[in-house]
Amino acid sequence: MTASTTKLVLALAGGVGGAKLALGLSRILPPDQLVIVVNTGDDEQFHGLHVSPDLDTMTYTLSGLYNPETGWGIDGDSFETLQMLNRLGADTWFNLGSRDFAMHIRRTELLARGSSLSRVTSQLTANLGIKHRIVPMSDQPVRTVLDTDDGTLSMQEYFVKRRAEPVVRSIEYVGASDAEPSPGFAAALNSASAIIICPSNPYLSVAPILALPGVREAIEAHPGPRIAISPIVGGAAVRGPAGKIMQELGADVSVVGVAREYRDLCDVLVLDSQDEVLTEAVRAEGVDAAVMPTIMQTDEDKVQLAEQVLALAEDLENRRT
Amino acid sequence: MTASTTKLVLALAGGVGGAKLALGLSRILPPDQLVIVVNTGDDEQFHGLHVSPDLDTMTYTLSGLYNPETGWGIDGDSFETLQMLNRLGADTWFNLGSRDFAMHIRRTELLARGSSLSRVTSQLTANLGIKHRIVPMSDQPVRTVLDTDDGTLSMQEYFVKRRAEPVVRSIEYVGASDAEPSPGFAAALNSASAIIICPSNPYLSVAPILALPGVREAIEAHPGPRIAISPIVGGAAVRGPAGKIMQELGADVSVVGVAREYRDLCDVLVLDSQDEVLTEAVRAEGVDAAVMPTIMQTDEDKVQLAEQVLALAEDLENRRT
Numbered sequence: 189m190t191a192s193t194t195k196l197v198l199a200l201a202g203g204v205g206g207a208k209l210a211l212g213l214s215r216i217l218p219p220d221q222l223v224i225v226v227n228t229g230d231d232e233q234f235h236g237l238h239v240s241p242d243l244d245t246m247t248y249t250l251s252g253l254y255n256p257e258t259g260w261g262i263d264g265d266s267f268e269t270l271q272m273l274n275r276l277g278a279d280t281w282f283n284l285g286s287r288d289f290a291m292h293i294r295r296t297e298l299l300a301r302g303s304s305l306s307r308v309t310s311q312l313t314a315n316l317g318i319k320h321r322i323v324p325m326s327d328q329p330v331r332t333v334l335d336t337d338d339g340t341l342s343m344q345e346y347f348v349k350r351r352a353e354p355v356v357r358s359i360e361y362v363g364a365s366d367a368e369p370s371p372g373f374a375a376a377l378n379s380a381s382a383i384i385i386c387p388s389n390p391y392l393s394v395a396p397i398l399a400l401p402g403v404r405e406a407i408e409a410h411p412g413p414r415i416a417i418s419p420i421v422g423g424a425a426v427r428g429p430a431g432k433i434m435q436e437l438g439a440d441v442s443v444v445g446v447a448r449e450y451r452d453l454c455d456v457l458v459l460d461s462q463d464e465v466l467t468e469a470v471r472a473e474g475v476d477a478a479v480m481p482t483i484m485q486t487d488e489d490k491v492q493l494a495e496q497v498l499a500l501a502e503d504l505e506n507r508r509t
Numbered sequence: 510m511t512a513s514t515t516k517l518v519l520a521l522a523g524g525v526g527g528a529k530l531a532l533g534l535s536r537i538l539p540p541d542q543l544v545i546v547v548n549t550g551d552d553e554q555f556h557g558l559h560v561s562p563d564l565d566t567m568t569y570t571l572s573g574l575y576n577p578e579t580g581w582g583i584d585g586d587s588f589e590t591l592q593m594l595n596r597l598g599a600d601t602w603f604n605l606g607s608r609d610f611a612m613h614i615r616r617t618e619l620l621a622r623g624s625s626l627s628r629v630t631s632q633l634t635a636n637l638g639i640k641h642r643i644v645p646m647s648d649q650p651v652r653t654v655l656d657t658d659d660g661t662l663s664m665q666e667y668f669v670k671r672r673a674e675p676v677v678r679s680i681e682y683v684g685a686s687d688a689e690p691s692p693g694f695a696a697a698l699n700s701a702s703a704i705i706i707c708p709s710n711p712y713l714s715v716a717p718i719l720a721l722p723g724v725r726e727a728i729e730a731h732p733g734p735r736i737a738i739s740p741i742v743g744g745a746a747v748r749g750p751a752g753k754i755m756q757e758l759g760a761d762v763s764v765v766g767v768a769r770e771y772r773d774l775c776d777v778l779v780l781d782s783q784d785e786v787l788t789e790a791v792r793a794e795g796v797d798a799a800v801m802p803t804i805m806q807t808d809e810d811k812v813q814l815a816e817q818v819l820a821l822a823e824d825l826e827n828r829r830t
Contacts, residue, residue: 237614275611278611278615287593289593290593290596290599293556293557316596
């Protein structure tokens, strides 16, 4: 394959589900053929440090450091630093491991020195041996804020501190209209062949990315194959509060509801095998459907789903040309 | 004893030696009768965090967290955070434990919110159950900088990174003339009965405190008893590079050299028993000498030395009145 025919895949991802598929993609595609754009709407300052939960989940997953039990954090990490911070009067509802703290300390230091979040992320992922590009959606702050029956909450306050219990009325992506896609994201949007929307929360992971100026329009107008993988399987979220939020916002908690969210953004919605009966209902929403096993437990599952999604993209590409 | 007769002891201290005597003093004196003023000339930013080595040594010692093997840091602390920072490309020559990091993170956060170092120190020591007042010498930055045969080095670069190997030509306390004694220090200077100069490095621990505007003059003019404990025993420093630096700066590495440094600042210099033969030589420098065991290994040693120093202060006080 020559450079001119090298195809670039752009994957949009949030936390654990997105990181699983991105790991699969990274096992198949060489570093120059994959750009993983990660939601930063969950970023928050804890103890004066810049924490980027989704970037970290992605980084720990691709570097092999991740904790397979929790999906977040570093495997085998201790909580000594956090316990001591608690003794020192800090509010420690957000779990941060001692090795995990190093990431936040280093990121904060490099940002304070004037580096962009993109450059910091590039440096930190390289330090951990990751060859693929993990790119924050923006170098400017965008904060996902939930209006709930229990007041206005940041994403982490809602998800971690309040265990996603409050009823969500609406969601805002504060700062999105003043932010712009990071340089790596903007370049990938321009040059990507295929776009993959990973099985992440449509409202809390993907929507903040889409809220950046020009992004939704660019994906809607994208000429290459666009594939989304449903994070809803069997009428419930595989993980996290996506199902609960869809319901609270009046959406149909099913792959049909996901199809309505993504209909202008993807050519094919990938449904899990157990949702095969909804194939026609999805197509009725104006999106083609593909059915395959999407639950990723082992690394083999992740690679297998990535392979099938890439094969689907290849098919779509060939059908067009 | 009524409030009006309550006597205040002001102790000036640096790192490990000072913390040992301060522990002894704190076991004897109630919290309202002791103010421990600590050198901050060693403070330095590591990984974007404000580290105050002497304040921490004092805090860990008085809270019982300290590591008796090293003298610094927290007993049983791990180095996971630091090791991870190293993987992330940080320069990690300065040892910082995972629980120790919590102290620096919390201090940095509270300072960034606008608290003074005095208020932050008061809060953090209270959180660790310390009832006695540990007070930074100043709320403004003062940095001990060494001019050596291997360039200009900060105190920690000289002491930790270069293991005190370079030859010291001169020492500067950068910022001292623009700084002022912290409010707690200034108040104690005004109201203290006795002043105790702990067995700390004269050049690296005590001199930065004396370099603050008005401090040397206030101690020289202090009407109450002033006692210094020699950090040099048997012609060498009990710990650290004090002896080496004295020699390099052309001073006599003995209690006589210490007497010359402190002659206007103390009424009595406490010599260790093994320096008894130098009693007259010290007195010839214009300072009275008292002889007692000063090597503090156990907590009992610390309390015993503190008791004897306080008895000496009482004696001096009685002789004047």
